Amino acid sequence: xxxxxxxxxxKVTEKGKDVELRCDPxxxxxxxxxxxxxxxxxxxxxxxxxxxxxxxxxGLPSDRFSAERTGGSVSTLTIQRTQQEDSAVYxxxxxxxxxxxxxxxxxxxxxxxxxx
Amino acid sequence: AQKITQTQPGMxxxxxxxxxxxxxxxxxxxxYGLFWYKQPSSGEMIFLIYQGSYDxxxxxxxxxSLNFQKARKSANLVISASQLGDSAMYFCAIKRGSGGSNYxxxxxxxTLLTVNP
Numbered sequence: 001x002x003x004x005x006x007x008x009x010x011k012v013t014e015k016g017k018d019v020e021l022r023c024d025p026x027x028x029x030x031x032x033x034x035x036x037x038x039x040x041x042x043x044x045x046x047x048x049x050x051x052x053x054x055x056x057x058x059g060l061p062s063d064r065f066s067a068e069r070t071g072g073s074v075s076t077l078t079i080q081r082t083q084q085e086d087s088a089v090y091x092x093x094x095x096x097x098x099x100x101x102x103x104x105x106x107x108x109x110x111x112x113x114x115x116x
Numbered sequence: 117a118q119k120i121t122q123t124q125p126g127m128x129x130x131x132x133x134x135x136x137x138x139x140x141x142x143x144x145x146x147x148y149g150l151f152w153y154k155q156p157s158s159g160e161m162i163f164l165i166y167q168g169s170y171d172x173x174x175x176x177x178x179x180x181s182l183n184f185q186k187a188r189k190s191a192n193l194v195i196s197a198s199q200l201g202d203s204a205m206y207f208c209a210i211k212r213g214s215g216g217s218n219y220x221x222x223x224x225x226x227t228l229l230t231v232n233p
Contacts, residue, residue: 033220042120042207042223043161056220091161104151105221107161 002026004108006092012114013082021077021111025094032075033093033105034067043091049075050097082115089113118143118210120224127229129198136183137193137227139208145169149211150191151221152182156204164206167191198231205229 005024013019025032034046045059049069060066064083069075079086089112093105119142129135141150152164167175167182175182183192195202205228209221 035221035223042225043209043221045220045222048220059220089159093161104163104166106163107153110159 004092004094004106006090006108006111008111009109010112010114012116015084015115016081018078018080019082019113021079021090021113023075023077023092023108025073025075025092026096026106027073029094029096029106030072031095031097031105032069033095034075034077035091035093036088037091037110038088046077046090079113082113084115087113087115118145118148118212118222120208120210120222122208122224122227124227125225127227129195129229129231131200131231131233132197134194134196135198135229137195137206137208137229139191139193139224141189141191141208141210143189143210143212145212147213149213150182150184151209151211152180152191152193153207153209153223154202154204155207155226161207165193195229200231200233203229203231 007022030051032049035043037043047067048056064080067077089110091110092108095105121140148169150167154162165175165177165180165182167184174184179196181194205226207223207226209223211219211221
């Protein structure tokens with residue numbers, strides 16, 4: 001079946017502009033995560049959606065970052081007034097809760113964001 | 117807060133030999149899960165293996181095994197019979213809860229493995 005998809009794959013934007021990154025999780029997956037991976041670094045958690053529960057926003061680095069998940073499926077990560085330090089690969093993942101040993105999070109290919 | 121430490125920025129191994137990638141963790145939770153992911157140069161994150169904190173036996177998945185030493189808070193990945201395609205970045209990660217519950221992952225900084233022919 002289809003995996004997690006993300007768009008765009010690459011985004012170059014000017015400092016100060018707003019950007020929107022999209023994630024389509026695996027159909028039926030109840031949980032959706034956004035992570036950020038800066039060059040040569042591990043993944044940094046940003047935000048987590050689980051069903052209809054309030055999202056865990058504890059990883060968002062500033063109030064310029066926000067995310068929403070519509071209809072329990074597609075998610076959009078928005079970065080307002082982008083800064084050069086926002087340049088990174090933004091990875092989305094989804095998972096299915098309570099399905100036996102289906103513990104893993106399935107990752108999308110990522111969006112490479114470059115702020116000039 | 118949970119933390120993962122991977123002390124080996126880079127590792128080299130000869131093809132067909134075994135290699136161990138180190139991972140230590142810090143958590144105050146009694147229930148947690150440990151993961152290893154592989155990230156080739158293409159960038160995708162590939163799930164390799166999982167170990168729950170209450171699992172009594174070390175997890176194995178094909179050529180991958182997880183050497184889980186709970187008292188020492190270590191979860192080393194062992195790759196047997198290395199292949200050229202194993203060259204990649206490897207990340208250790210931890211989540212709260214060891215069952216099927218969803219939760220965010222906390223990742224280490226990774227180890228870059230290079231397999232030499």
